[in-house]
Amino acid sequence: xxxxxxxxxxxxxxxxxxxxxxxxxxxxxxxxxxxxxxxxxxxxxxxxxxxxxxxxxxxxxxxxxxxxxxxxxxxxxxxxxxxxxxxxxxxxxxxxxxxxxxxxxxxxxxxxxxxxxxxxxxxxxxxxxxxxxxxxxxxxxxxxxxxxxxxxxxxxxxxxxxxxxxxxxxxxxxxxxxxxxxxxxxxxxxxxxxxxxxxxxxxxxxxxxxxxxxxxxxxxxxxxxxxxxxxxxxxxxxxxxxxxxxxxxxxxxxxxxxxxxxxxxxxxxxxxxxxxxxxxxxxxxxxxxxxxxxxxxxxxxxxxx
Numbered sequence: 001x002x003x004x005x006x007x008x009x010x011x012x013x014x015x016x017x018x019x020x021x022x023x024x025x026x027x028x029x030x031x032x033x034x035x036x037x038x039x040x041x042x043x044x045x046x047x048x049x050x051x052x053x054x055x056x057x058x059x060x061x062x063x064x065x066x067x068x069x070x071x072x073x074x075x076x077x078x079x080x081x082x083x084x085x086x087x088x089x090x091x092x093x094x095x096x097x098x099x100x101x102x103x104x105x106x107x108x109x110x111x112x113x114x115x116x117x118x119x120x121x122x123x124x125x126x127x128x129x130x131x132x133x134x135x136x137x138x139x140x141x142x143x144x145x146x147x148x149x150x151x152x153x154x155x156x157x158x159x160x161x162x163x164x165x166x167x168x169x170x171x172x173x174x175x176x177x178x179x180x181x182x183x184x185x186x187x188x189x190x191x192x193x194x195x196x197x198x199x200x201x202x203x204x205x206x207x208x209x210x211x212x213x214x215x216x217x218x219x220x221x222x223x224x225x226x227x228x229x230x231x232x233x234x235x236x237x238x239x240x241x242x243x244x245x246x247x248x249x250x251x252x253x254x255x256x257x258x259x260x261x262x263x264x265x266x267x268x269x270x271x272x273x274x275x276x277x278x279x280x281x282x283x284x285x286x287x288x289x290x291x292x293x294x295x296x297x298x299x300x301x302x303x304x305x
Contacts, residue, residue, distance in 0.1 A: 003133050003163050005076050006103055006187055007205050008041025009220040011212040012049040012080075014254050014261070015063065017270040023059060025066055027267055031213075032070040038216035041206065041223065043071050047080035047105060048142065049210045049254045054272035057088060061095055068099045082107035082137060086122060093130045103133035105166060105208075110143040116151045120158075127159035134161055139168035139191060149177040156182050166191045166208050172198065179203045193245035197238035200226045210257050211245055214264075215293060247289035250282045260286055264295055 013031055016024040032043055045067040046052040046060050055063065064079050071077040081092040081104045093104045106126055108119060127134050136155070140146040146169065155162045164187025167175050172195075179188060179202065189206050190199035196207040200223065212219035218241060225234035248256045252275065259277045262269025269277065278286065 003103065003187065006042065006078065006133070006135075006164070008207075008223040009039075009212055009216070010042035010044050010076070010078055010189065010206060010208050011035050011040045011216060011219075012044045012047040012208050012210055013067070014213055014258055014267070015046070015050040015055065016267045017272065019268065019270065021270065021272065023062065023066075024268070028063075028066055029070045031266075032067065035212070035216050036071070036074050039220040039224075040075065040212060040216045041220060042076040042078055042102075043067060044078045044080060044105060044208060047137070047208065048139065049213070049257065050080070051254065051272060051275065052080060052083075054275070057092065060092060064092075064096055064099055064101070068101060076102040078103045078105055078135065080105040080107065080137065082109070084109040084112050086125060089126055090129050093126055093132065093134075097130050097132040101132070103135055103163070104130070105135045105137050107137040107139065108143045108145055108147050110145075113143075113145050116148050119145070119147050120151055120154055123155050123162065124158055127155070127162050130161075132161060133163045134159070135163060135187065135189070136165040137168070137191070138165055141168065146174070149174065149181045152178055152186075153181040156186060163187050164189065164205070167199070168192050170195070172202065175199070175204075176202060193248070194242065196222055197226075197234060200234075209245075210253050211241065211248055213257055214244065214248075214260060214295065215241070243289045243292055247286045250285060251278045256282065256286050259283065260290060263287065263290070 016027040018024045045063045081096050083089045096104050138147045166189045168191030188204045189208050190196045191208050193209050193211050209219050222237050255275050256278050258269045261267045
């Protein structure tokens, strides 16, 4: 189990849909190729940014197949395979392992609101059934449950293939305790765009940032600059990215992101309900933030040529 490559900007790719509502496979492949050419360190699909709850299990399997094929081993492929149903999570994660992915991102079960003991048993059940590195996805704003650092430490001790966590948690006291209780070699990624730089500063190994769908070079450079110990340049880039990081979360992700990518002509910005485009007022705010950046060398979706 080689986890040494699971570092840097692991991009959570959107799920592009065509006018018929089906997955736009050609655009997905183009986006992945462009991300890798732009210096992104890894690729993920069907995470929050990929609208997994709008996809059927068969569609999620297809996204795993498409992602694995498009990445082609050039960078790590870390798809999200979690649901709030243990059998479905095990089935998807097992399928990912069968395809030969590098790791799986498994979300804390949403809506169920389990206890810490329930979380421990859930993740242990997944880890024991699948021979694959597992990265916990802790996002209490979406799941209504926060996994405690002590629970993560129990899981790490009980399950050697639980190797890290994507923390979408604004509480840095919590994240510091994760690194302290689980060990400084536990792989911690920022799942909050405004916290990518400070997460690296306290010992994180990278980030899973929706903004990388728009600015892959810059989001990857944030990690590269820190590794090179060019801290001032990394800090400057952190603040340079702040306006777009804020704008993309004026409404629920990936609504604003898909709209922005549609404005640039990169995708046909189709959604599956209940997600939809941002309000006209927020569209203007996103457009104003976008005006501060240069978007170059991007793919053009077949549907919008």
